Amino acid sequence: MKERSWVEINLDNFRFNIRELKRFLLPHQGFLQIVKADAYGHGAYEIAKAALAEGAGYLGVANPEEGKLLRVQGITAPILILSPALKEEIPEIIKYKLVPTISDLTFAKALSKQSSEAGVVTPVHVKIDTGMHRSGFRSEDFLSSLKKLGRMPNLEIEGVFSHFAASETDEVFSLKQLKEFERILAQMDNKPKYIHLANSAALMHNNSWQTNLVRLGIMSYGVYTNREQQDKLALRSVMTFKSVLAQVKDIKKGEYVGYNLTWKAARDGRYGIIPIGYADGYDFLLSNQGSVIINKQVCRIIGKISMDMITVDLTSIDRAKTGDEVVLMGGGTNLLRAEQLAAKYDGSAYELLCQIGRRAKRYYFDKGRLVSQAPLSRREFVSTDYSDSKLGTIISSAINQRLQDEELADLINKEVLRGFFYNKDKDIQYRKDFVHTIQFIEDKDIKDYYVTKTRLQFRKVLQNDYFIVACANSDKLLKKYFLRKDVEYRWLMDTNFALHTEQFVVTKVMVKNYNLETTHNVKDSCLEIRCQHPSLSDLKGIEVDFIIETLTYYPKTSHQLSIYVTELTKGVSVKFEFPDVLKSVEVSSIFSGKDKYPIIKKTGNSLTISTNKQEWVFPNSGIIFSY
Numbered sequence: 328m329k330e331r332s333w334v335e336i337n338l339d340n341f342r343f344n345i346r347e348l349k350r351f352l353l354p355h356q357g358f359l360q361i362v363k364a365d366a367y368g369h370g371a372y373e374i375a376k377a378a379l380a381e382g383a384g385y386l387g388v389a390n391p392e393e394g395k396l397l398r399v400q401g402i403t404a405p406i407l408i409l410s411p412a413l414k415e416e417i418p419e420i421i422k423y424k425l426v427p428t429i430s431d432l433t434f435a436k437a438l439s440k441q442s443s444e445a446g447v448v449t450p451v452h453v454k455i456d457t458g459m460h461r462s463g464f465r466s467e468d469f470l471s472s473l474k475k476l477g478r479m480p481n482l483e484i485e486g487v488f489s490h491f492a493a494s495e496t497d498e499v500f501s502l503k504q505l506k507e508f509e510r511i512l513a514q515m516d517n518k519p520k521y522i523h524l525a526n527s528a529a530l531m532h533n534n535s536w537q538t539n540l541v542r543l544g545i546m547s548y549g550v551y552t553n554r555e556q557q558d559k560l561a562l563r564s565v566m567t568f569k570s571v572l573a574q575v576k577d578i579k580k581g582e583y584v585g586y587n588l589t590w591k592a593a594r595d596g597r598y599g600i601i602p603i604g605y606a607d608g609y610d611f612l613l614s615n616q617g618s619v620i621i622n623k624q625v626c627r628i629i630g631k632i633s634m635d636m637i638t639v640d641l642t643s644i645d646r647a648k649t650g651d652e653v654v655l656m657g658g659g660t661n662l663l664r665a666e667q668l669a670a671k672y673d674g675s676a677y678e679l680l681c682q683i684g685r686r687a688k689r690y691y692f693d694k695g696r697l698v699s700q701a702p703l704s705r706r707e708f709v710s711t712d713y714s715d716s717k718l719g720t721i722i723s724s725a726i727n728q729r730l731q732d733e734e735l736a737d738l739i740n741k742e743v744l745r746g747f748f749y750n751k752d753k754d755i756q757y758r759k760d761f762v763h764t765i766q767f768i769e770d771k772d773i774k775d776y777y778v779t780k781t782r783l784q785f786r787k788v789l790q791n792d793y794f795i796v797a798c799a800n801s802d803k804l805l806k807k808y809f810l811r812k813d814v815e816y817r818w819l820m821d822t823n824f825a826l827h828t829e830q831f832v833v834t835k836v837m838v839k840n841y842n843l844e845t846t847h848n849v850k851d852s853c854l855e856i857r858c859q860h861p862s863l864s865d866l867k868g869i870e871v872d873f874i875i876e877t878l879t880y881y882p883k884t885s886h887q888l889s890i891y892v893t894e895l896t897k898g899v900s901v902k903f904e905f906p907d908v909l910k911s912v913e914v915s916s917i918f919s920g921k922d923k924y925p926i927i928k929k930t931g932n933s934l935t936i937s938t939n940k941q942e943w944v945f946p947n948s949g950i951i952f953s954y
């Protein structure tokens with residue numbers, strides 16, 4: 328990693344935590360993975376995928392936007408929106424098949440109305456306020472509200488839930504909430520599919536038998552919310568925040584470090600500068616409080632946390648030098664657990680996880696191997712941040728957005744772009760200055776055939792230290808050579824010929840100024856001519872001129888000659904030269920590209936069809952000469 332700071336996400340540890348937590352699920356319970364706030368800063372998409380693979384039946388997000396982001400990336404699992412949604416967000420909820428939480432009737436009415444207009448029934452979870460007094464229906468209003476909701480035709484009450492106010496600190500109050508929840512449930516005539524109450528901390532103490540779903544959040548990310556949990560289960564930090572030592576400096580006894588002169592050197596020493604600050608989410612309140620780890624040694628933060636820098640004491644640290652890796656949070660040491668760091672300033676581990684690495688990219692490790700990487704969503708779009716498959720998703724959604732037409736966007740993605748991005752290797756090959764000449768010559772000794780000379784010339788980046796010229800006497804046999812990337816020329820031989828090395832001869836083949844050696848070889852009823860030269864290996868990756876000349880025979884009775892443009896080509900010219908007897912040669916072309924109607928030039932004995940040199944011609948273009 329060469330960045331100023333980065334975040335490593337250990338998916339093995341995440342899975343480990345989920346398995347630890349699952350031990351506390353009751354036999355009939357499943358779990359909902361909370362991935363709100365970009366999965367507490369861990370990256371909602373990757374965490375959602377890992378959680379679903381571990382058996383999560385549901386995902387929880389804070390708002391429709393977060394749900395939409397998961398949908399766009401291909402997550403199809405049910406997604407619950409935990410916070411109250413706004414009326415303005417209803418179209419998105421419907422479009423992306425998200426499940427909103429219902430906490431008031433006005434919103435519910437609007438949702439039912441718009442669902443009806445869209446011809447859908449929207450599943451909802453209804454929230455009961457059992458004592459937290461944040462969102463949800465007050466418990467005394469709940470049953471009557473539920474009745475009204477039940478009469479709204481386009482809503483399906485799929486779930487009922489409540490939330491603990493102090494699951495990690497107040498077992499007694501939590502138990503009161505649990506009893507209140509169960510009391511209300513007992514009065515419900517029809518139980519919905521999902522009933523849920525516990526967050527991760529409540530799983531250990533206040534997990535109601537009446538519920539069949541548990542909402543796992545912070546503990547799945549490896550953070551304890553109280554001390555007793557450590558005796559019950561092991562949790563491993565999933566997130567590690569890292570940076571590098573940017574500078575190492577000396578300091579003299581009595582000198583100060585940082586803003587407001589809050590740290591004074593008690594003796595001569597050394598200190599280091601790390602290029603992250605509170606703007607990177609490293610909390611300001613860790614000033615003179617936090618520690619980092621460099622080369623497995625603990626270094627104390629000295630002075631105030633700046634916006635973009637922190638300073639650490641290196642006086643008793645040996646071997647620390649510029650460029651050394653610095654662990655700021657996580658990394659498998661208890662000292663740097665999010666809850667330990669947050670405790671130093673009486674802060675919240677939840678908040679710390681959400682804010683850490685604001686400028687950082689995330690790297691995902693699975694079984695010790697780097698499996699993917701992603702920028703924080705805050706970062707401006709930079710295409711190199713994304714993997715090929717993710718970029719594919721982004722391109723297709725961008726095209727969709729630009730066209731506002733799903734069907735057309737699908738067509739462009741599947742038919743036009745797939746050839747470039749999905750089916751082939753990453754580098755798209757294309758040809759330039761493509762000039763193809765086909766010459767029919769009368770030979771009085773050969774009655775039924777024209778002697779045929781072809782010359783193909785183009786420029787292209789050399790891929791291999793050899794290439795193949797292929798010839799077959801059926802479309803079917805020739806087909807496989809259209810799929811191969813090492814074939815530069817294909818010729819369809821008349822079916823009357825038994826394929827023989829004398830009926831199709833490569834007379835000259837050049838790359839740059841090298842004359843290539845050719846070896847003719849009949850293989851599976853196809854003629855393969857391998858063209859190679861020892862110097863080609865030095866030209867790989869370089870754009871070079873190709874010349875391929877052949878000599879063959881073409882049946883007079885065919886009356887038709889087809890030439891195909893099989894690769895993306897910039898500038899095409901195809902010339903057909905024919906003997907005097909063929910006076911009435913016609914040409915038709917199927918060109919895909921901007922210029923569908925190339926220029927046709929006719930002289931007494933030739934026909935040339937060409938595009939402008941700068942014009943792109945797409946694969947599957949072709950020209951048919953009839954005589």
Ligand SMILES: *Cc1c(COP(=O)(O)O)cnc(C)c1O
Nearest residue numbers: 361409490526527542543544545
């Ligand atoms: C965030 C959230 C949770 C997860 O809580 P943790 O303490 O992180 O396990 C559960 N339920 C609701 C409604 C939430 O908003």
